[in-house]
Amino acid sequence: MRQWIQQRLGDERGDVPGWVLITLMTAGLVIVIWGLAGPALSGVFDQAISRVLGGV
Template sequence: MRALAWLLTLTAALAARLRDGDPERGDVPGWVMITVMTAALVLAILVPFREAIVSAVQNALASVTNGG
């Protein structure tokens, strides 16, 4: 029972420290969510359209290197 009380006290102290942190710190979980969602969106687009994207990029590079 003593260990549980110690754990709850430690958790409360950590939560209070994080809450009272630097106001300029920012919203880290929000940035993590944005990054993960962006990566998922890129994969969702890239997987089904990979061949078309590669072909379009190759055509564009060939057009530029061949002078139009």
């Protein structure tokens, strides 16, 4: 049983190129979404802060 567990754990090297691709694609999506939504979110934040501080 112990040998079987060690053999199974030794075979679990993972799919490194797949994980790298997923990480790079996620980072790319975050950059694109941030670039598109950043100015709008900044405007919403500025408007909310001005209302909290008493401005219009």
